Amino acid sequence: MSSEVVLAVQGIVKDFPGTRALDGVDLDLHKGEILALVGENGAGKSTLMNIIDGVLQPNEGKIRINGEEVVLHTPLDAQRYGIGFVHQEIALCQHVSVAENIFMAELNTSKKSLVNYNDLYKRAAEILAPLGAVDPKKRVNELSISNQQIVEIAKALSLDCKILILDEPTAALTESETDALFKIMQDLKAKGISIIYISHRMAEIFSQCDRVSILRDGVYCGSLNIAETDSKEVVSKMVGREITNLYPPKFQGDCTKEEELLRVQGFTDGFRFNDISFTLHQGEILGFSGLIGAGRSEVMKAICGLHPKIGGSVAFAGEQISISHYEDAIQRGIVYLTEDRKVEGVFLDLSIRKNISALKIDQVSTNGLVDRHKENGLSDEYAAKLNIKCASTTHDVSSLSGGNQQKVLLAKLLSIRPKVIILDEPTRGIDVGAKSEIHKLIRNLANEGIGIIMISSELPELIGLSDRVLVMHEGDSCGIICGDDINEKKIIHMASGLEKVGV
Amino acid sequence: MSENMTVKNNSVLSTLGNVFTKVKSFREGTLILIILAVCVIMSFLSPYFMTWGNWRAIFLSFSTEGIVVVGMTVMLIIGGIDLSVGAVMCLAMCVAGRLFLMGMNPWLASIIALAVSAGVGAIMGYFVTKIGLVHFITTLAFLGIARGSCYVLTQGSPLSLFTLPASFKFIGQGSVGPFPFIIIIFLIIVIFSDFMVRKSSIMRKVFYTGSNEKAALFSGIRVNKIKLGVSVLCSSLAGLAGIIYMSRFGAATPGFGVGLEMTTISAAVIGGASLNGGEGTVLGSILGVALLSIITSSLILLDVSVYWQDLVKGLILLFAVSVDHFQHAKKMKA
Ligand SMILES: Nc1ncnc2c1ncn2[C@@H]1O[C@H](COP(=O)(O)OP(=O)(O)OP(=O)(O)O)[C@@H](O)[C@H]1O
Ligand SMILES: [Mg+2]
Numbered sequence: 001m002s003s004e005v006v007l008a009v010q011g012i013v014k015d016f017p018g019t020r021a022l023d024g025v026d027l028d029l030h031k032g033e034i035l036a037l038v039g040e041n042g043a044g045k046s047t048l049m050n051i052i053d054g055v056l057q058p059n060e061g062k063i064r065i066n067g068e069e070v071v072l073h074t075p076l077d078a079q080r081y082g083i084g085f086v087h088q089e090i091a092l093c094q095h096v097s098v099a100e101n102i103f104m105a106e107l108n109t110s111k112k113s114l115v116n117y118n119d120l121y122k123r124a125a126e127i128l129a130p131l132g133a134v135d136p137k138k139r140v141n142e143l144s145i146s147n148q149q150i151v152e153i154a155k156a157l158s159l160d161c162k163i164l165i166l167d168e169p170t171a172a173l174t175e176s177e178t179d180a181l182f183k184i185m186q187d188l189k190a191k192g193i194s195i196i197y198i199s200h201r202m203a204e205i206f207s208q209c210d211r212v213s214i215l216r217d218g219v220y221c222g223s224l225n226i227a228e229t230d231s232k233e234v235v236s237k238m239v240g241r242e243i244t245n246l247y248p249p250k251f252q253g254d255c256t257k258e259e260e261l262l263r264v265q266g267f268t269d270g271f272r273f274n275d276i277s278f279t280l281h282q283g284e285i286l287g288f289s290g291l292i293g294a295g296r297s298e299v300m301k302a303i304c305g306l307h308p309k310i311g312g313s314v315a316f317a318g319e320q321i322s323i324s325h326y327e328d329a330i331q332r333g334i335v336y337l338t339e340d341r342k343v344e345g346v347f348l349d350l351s352i353r354k355n356i357s358a359l360k361i362d363q364v365s366t367n368g369l370v371d372r373h374k375e376n377g378l379s380d381e382y383a384a385k386l387n388i389k390c391a392s393t394t395h396d397v398s399s400l401s402g403g404n405q406q407k408v409l410l411a412k413l414l415s416i417r418p419k420v421i422i423l424d425e426p427t428r429g430i431d432v433g434a435k436s437e438i439h440k441l442i443r444n445l446a447n448e449g450i451g452i453i454m455i456s457s458e459l460p461e462l463i464g465l466s467d468r469v470l471v472m473h474e475g476d477s478c479g480i481i482c483g484d485d486i487n488e489k490k491i492i493h494m495a496s497g498l499e500k501v502g503v
Numbered sequence: 504m505s506e507n508m509t510v511k512n513n514s515v516l517s518t519l520g521n522v523f524t525k526v527k528s529f530r531e532g533t534l535i536l537i538i539l540a541v542c543v544i545m546s547f548l549s550p551y552f553m554t555w556g557n558w559r560a561i562f563l564s565f566s567t568e569g570i571v572v573v574g575m576t577v578m579l580i581i582g583g584i585d586l587s588v589g590a591v592m593c594l595a596m597c598v599a600g601r602l603f604l605m606g607m608n609p610w611l612a613s614i615i616a617l618a619v620s621a622g623v624g625a626i627m628g629y630f631v632t633k634i635g636l637v638h639f640i641t642t643l644a645f646l647g648i649a650r651g652s653c654y655v656l657t658q659g660s661p662l663s664l665f666t667l668p669a670s671f672k673f674i675g676q677g678s679v680g681p682f683p684f685i686i687i688i689f690l691i692i693v694i695f696s697d698f699m700v701r702k703s704s705i706m707r708k709v710f711y712t713g714s715n716e717k718a719a720l721f722s723g724i725r726v727n728k729i730k731l732g733v734s735v736l737c738s739s740l741a742g743l744a745g746i747i748y749m750s751r752f753g754a755a756t757p758g759f760g761v762g763l764e765m766t767t768i769s770a771a772v773i774g775g776a777s778l779n780g781g782e783g784t785v786l787g788s789i790l791g792v793a794l795l796s797i798i799t800s801s802l803i804l805l806d807v808s809v810y811w812q813d814l815v816k817g818l819i820l821l822f823a824v825s826v827d828h829f830q831h832a833k834k835m836k837a
Contacts, residue, residue, distance in 0.1 A: 306721065327723040336721070344721045347714040349781055358711055358722040365704040412722075 004031040005067070006194050007052070007083075007163055012061035014047055014218075016399065018391030021047045022058070025220045027213055029163065032192040034185060036205040036226075038238050039215035040431040041403025042389035045198050046088050048215070049165050052196075053085040054078040065163075079105060082162030086155075086169050088198075088402045088429070089342050090148045092140045099124035099136040102155045127154045130184055132177045145172045145340055146292050153181065164188065165196045168402065170204060171429050174292040174457065182208055200403075200431045202231040214238045239433040247464035248443040255284040255467045260318060261420055261451035262334075264303060267312035272298040273475040276312070280420065280451040285442065287466030287486075288455040290495050295475040296455045297339055300422045304329040304336045316420075330360060333419035337409055337426055339455070341402075345409050348398040352390060353379040355397050355408050360416045382411035386441075387434065402429045410438070414445075421445065422453045427461060439465060459488050473497040530775035534790040541797055549804045557800065559683070565796035566689035567751075568766060569789050570744045573696045574737035575767040576788040577706075581733045582713040582780025583638035587627065588741040589763030590649035593756075595620045595745030597653045600662040600755030609671045613746045620742025621735050623649060628734030632727040646764075653757040662755040675751025685747060692740075697785035709733060713780030769816065770795055773823040795819070 007029040014022040022044045029035050039045050050056040052063065054072030063070055065081050072078045075085070092101045099120045100107065107115065124136035131150045140148060149172040156164060166185075170178045185195055185208060199205055205212060206226060214221040214237045221237055235243050262280040267273065273295035280286050288296045301307035303314060305323040314321055316332055323329045326336070338344040347355050356379040357364050364375040376393075383393050386407040390400055397405055406429050413421060426442070427435045442465060446452050456462045462469065468482040471494040478494040479501035493499045545552040571588050578585045595616040602612035623645060630641045677684045700706045711719040712726050720726050741763075749755055772778065773794060774787030795816060802812055 325723070325725060326720065327725060330723040338721050343715075344717045347711060347718055347781075350710070350714050354707075354710075358719075358724075360723070361704045361707050368704055369702045370704050370707055 005029065006031050006065065008064040008067075009048070009052065010062045010064070012048065012051060012063075013059045014044070014051060014056065015059050016391075018395070021218050022051075023218045024061070025215065025218070027220065028223070029194050029196060030211075031194055032189055033210045034189055034195045034197055034208055035223075036209040036212040037196055037198045037215065038200075038205065038212055038234060040217075040238060041407075041429075041434055042217075042401040043215040043238070043431075044218040045215055046167055046401060049085060049167055049196065049198070052078065053083055053165065055085075079159060079161075082160075083165065084156035084159045084161035084163070085165045086152050086167060088167040088171075090145070090152055090172075092148060092151060092155075094141040095139060097136065098128075098134060098138055098140060098143070098151050101140055101151055102127060102136070102158050104155065105159060123158075124154070127158050131180050144293060146174050146177060149173055150177060157184070161193070163194050163196070165198075167198045168200070168429055169197075170199060170201065178204075200429070200435070202234065202432065205234075206231060216240060235432050239431075241433075243433050243436060248440050250465075251283055251285075251446070251467045255281050258282045258284065261316065262303075263315040263318075264299075265313050265315075267299055267302060267309055269298065269302060269307065269309045270311075271475075273302075273472070276472070276477050278470050278477075278480060280453060282449045282451055283446050284467050285446050285452045285454060285465050287462045287469040288453060288472065289459070289462055289469055289491050290472035292457060293474075294472040294495070296472055297424050299472075300336055300424060300453065300455065304334060304422065306336065330416065333416070334422070335359065335413045335416065335418040335420070336422045337413055337424055339424040339428065341405060341409060341428070346397045346405050349396055352383060352388065352393040352395060352397055352400070352408055356382055356393075356412045356415055359412050363416060378415055379411075382415045383408075385414070386411045387437070403431055403434065406430055407434070418450065420451045420453070422455075424455045425457065426454060427456075427458070435461075459491060463487065463491070471495050531784065531787050531790055534774065534787065534794060538790065538794050538797060541794070541801065545797075545801050545804070549801075552801070552804055555681075557804075561793075561796050561800050562686050563683055564800070565792045566683075566686050567744050567747050568763065568770075568796075569689050569792050570692055570747070571741050571763060572767045572770050572788045572792045573692060573785055574740035575764075576771045576774070576776055576783045576785055577696075577700065577709060577733050578638075578737045579768070579771050579776040579778065580700075580706075580713045580780060580783045581709045581730060582716065583631070583730070583733065584642065584768065584778070585627075585638065585734070585737045586642040586764045587623070587645040587649055588737065588767060589760035590646045590653070591620050591623055591738050592741040592745040592748070592763060593653045593758075593760045594623070594649040594656075595742035596749045596755045596759060597656045597662070597757060599746055599749055600664055601656045603664060603667070604662060609667055613671075613749075616746060617739060617742045620745070621739040624735040624738025625731065627738070628731035631734065632730050650757075657755065657757040659757060661757070664749065664753050664755060667750065667753055672750055672753065675747050675749070685751065688747070693785060693789055697789075700783075700785050705729075710781055713782075715781075766792070766795060766816075769820040769823075772820065791823075 005028050009025065009027045012022050012025045025044070025048060027048070037045050047056065051058050054074045054077045063072060070081060102124050103120060121136045128134050128136060128150070131154060134143065134147050134150055140151065143151070149169065153169060169181060173181065188195060197209055209226050211223050211225055212234055213223040214234065216238055224234065256279070258281040260279055260281055265277045267276040276299050278286065290296050298307050302309040305326045305328060314323065316334070321332065347358065353376055357375045361370065364371055364378055380393055388404050388407045388411065390404065397408055400408065410426065427438055430438060442452060454462070454465065463486050466486060468480050469486050469491065470480045471478045471491055473495055474497065478497070478499065481490060481501060551557055571592060575585060575588060598619050599609070599612040599616035602615060603609045627641050627645050630636045631638055673684060675685060679687060708724045708729050711722060711724055712729055716726055748759065770791035771783060771788040774784065774789070774791035776783030776788060798815060798819065799812055802815060
């Protein structure tokens with residue numbers, strides 16, 4: 001690693017109404033290194049990257065590229081200096097083909113008035129090949145979130161940049177896609193390209209990065225060489241306290257002996273999943289594992305009336321119920337946390353309060369009129385419970401950091417005091433400290449007698465929390481495991497379709 | 504002593520300033536200030552402007568349109584648009600007029616006409632929610648269908664309804680004390696719907712749907728039902744306006760209400776409704792339509808040729824939309 005500094009920011013200050021997001025931040029990026037940038041949710045990581053990419057303007061501070069001071073007014077300026085940016089939130093044109101999305105910048109600046117589509121598709125396929133199987137002709141809205149994320153990355157790679165910024169790229173990727181990305185990052189590094197890598201996953205940072213810079217509450221807290229530190233030191237620097245990574249104790253005894261909350265039988269949609277049956281009991285956390293695309297989310301949506309099904313029945317607390325619309329599920333206290341935060345989750349241009357109360361507006365209404373006091377009280381209570389970092393709950397959700405938006409969705413679910421909670425990737429984008437808080441929260445809810453179903457692509461989380469795990473492979477159930485069987489090897493084995501238990 | 508004075512002066516000034524920024528900070532406030540400014544200027548330019556007669560005429564001109572604007576506002580909040588309001592308004596007028604001429608009691612005829620306009624709204628809502636067409640195309644098609652039906656019903660020439668009973672004419676022509684009855688109907692509808700849009704939980708669901716339809720679905724909101732309801736509401740209010748016009752003019756004219764969609768959409772957008780959905784208030788939209796009316800009336804008083812009127816209205820709309828755009832851009836960046 002050479003010590004030539006390609007990018008230096010100095011004394012960056014950024015104010016938003018009611019908050020100072022960055023307070024005199026410095027950052028150096030050397031040629032051909034992978035620099036990790038870590039910090040809690042709302043620490044200012046994305047804001048800093050948006051400034052480096054010209055999306056936002058700093059109130060104070062300087063940016064130097066290759067020693068020369070520059071002013072970046074727009075992302076186009078940043079592109080000219082060779083900066084590529086993969087945003088935390090997917091921002092693709094949904095109704096346009098993958099290839100056109102990847103080459104958007106080029107098409108934009110191209111002098112030619114006609115597009116050679118065959119050539120475009122061919123080049124897109126070349127860029128996509130090492131990342132995973134994505135068809136360049138498909139429209140983006142037909143892709144899974146993980147594939148959309150891949151398109152975002154391919155888009156940045158197509159720019160032939162000198163500095164690549166990746167803002168939580170792996171939050172939505174599968175394991176194999178993540179590995180592919182890491183390989184590409186190492187290749188780029190070997191070519192002398194510098195990368196800023198933002199992630200909440202310490203393991204990734206320690207396996208891929210050379211240095212780590214730490215932000216806390218918008219203040220720069222120094223940089224460490226990865227070789228000379230450990231995750232404990234990094235975490236305590238960014239959180240300001242020790243984090244115990246221990247998972248809360250699991251259910252004592254046999255949870256299947258507890259009262260049955262949900263009995264799902266023979267769920268089939270004739271397409272994404274087939275003959276799925278399971279039970280959920282009071283106080284239980286039932287994990288759902290499988291590769292992305294195995295049909296886990298679709299099963300959950302079908303239970304909640306958010307996805308069509310052609311066969312199967314649900315019993316809730318021993319009584320057969322039919323749920324034709326999600327509202328029916330909510331009335332019974334069955335709620336679902338979506339994995340697609342931006343599209344299916346938040347109302348970006350409404351206040352935090354209105355977002356939290358959205359699931360059951362009748363709960364805070366009297367005689368058909370929304371009772372502001374009740375609504376504010378409820379929302380503020382849950383915002384505080386989940387530690388949402390905001391200047392005020394009257395602000396729009398779009399002003400929150402990614403992790404805090406996720407907490408808003410959790411608050412929204414909890415605010416109706418549900419009986420069954422279905423969580424689809426509950427800690428996506430959530431920082432280390434908050435993550436262990438949320439794990440505790442989930443376990444506490446279970447201990448209060450709530451039944452919890454959790455889909456997670458993060459195996460340690462799934463293994464650490466679940467009392468039982470149902471593994472799916474290409475729409476079929478491979479059986480349910482519990483106790484010591486819940487381990488990485490067994491789950492991966494089953495998820496790849498090599499083993500089935502009890503079915 | 505003098506120091507004390509300046510301090511006091513300053514505080515008075517600063518509270519005034521605070522009030523000013525507060526008023527400006529919400530859309531309705533800005534509009535009120537603009538309307539006041541236009542009025543002050545006009546009162547210097549034309550002695551007739553500040554007379555009761557002129558104001559009565561202005562109020563009359565926008566109160567019936569204002570009823571349609573209420574529906575349009577809700578439609579824009581849910582993220583839709585209704586291009587058929589003018590034609591549906593006219594359809595209600597022609598249906599009621601034709602039935603009356605066939606010998607039906609005018610009240611019954613009006614109720615049937617209202618049901619017809621609600622029905623048109625329901626059919627449009629069906630196409631939008633069940634078939635999945637967009638509002639723009641659906642309502643464009645129904646603009647044609649409804650307008651065509653008017654011509655068919657009237658054979659292309661106005662129906663003269665001078666035999667309407669006095670009790671029915673009272674809706675459009677009567678007054679309570681100095682106040683025309685139309686204005687009273689209008690005020691009742693506006694005050695009630697402004698309250699409902701701000702406070703009711705059903706309207707909150709409309710806001711959720713307009714803000715992010717998918718997220719609304721994932722919040723258990725019956726999005727299709729709500730969209731259907733809004734479509735019915737918007738058309739019914741247009742129908743009501745048609746009945747009022749029929750009573751006021753004692754006629755049913757097949758070409759009436761052309762361009763009403765432009766006026767009502769402009770008014771709502773000037774009043775702060777967003778074409779992207781999720782934003783808008785009834786008060787704002789009504790101030791928008793009031794501003795447009797005051798400007799039209801001013802242009803007439805100033806002897807500006809009618810040919811200029813649409814041009815000026817277009818410029819005002821352009822200005823309002825640009826202001827809105829910059830405010831949003833600022834909010835995103837700030
Ligand atoms: N447009 C905005 N308006 C107001 N405040 C904002 C805006 N954008 C960001 N903020 C605030 O700035 C702070 C930093 O946000 P940022 O998105 O940079 O956090 P982050 O470190 O990327 O967090 P995460 O890990 O959750 O993605 C947060 O407190 C956030 O609420
Ligand atoms: Mg972020």
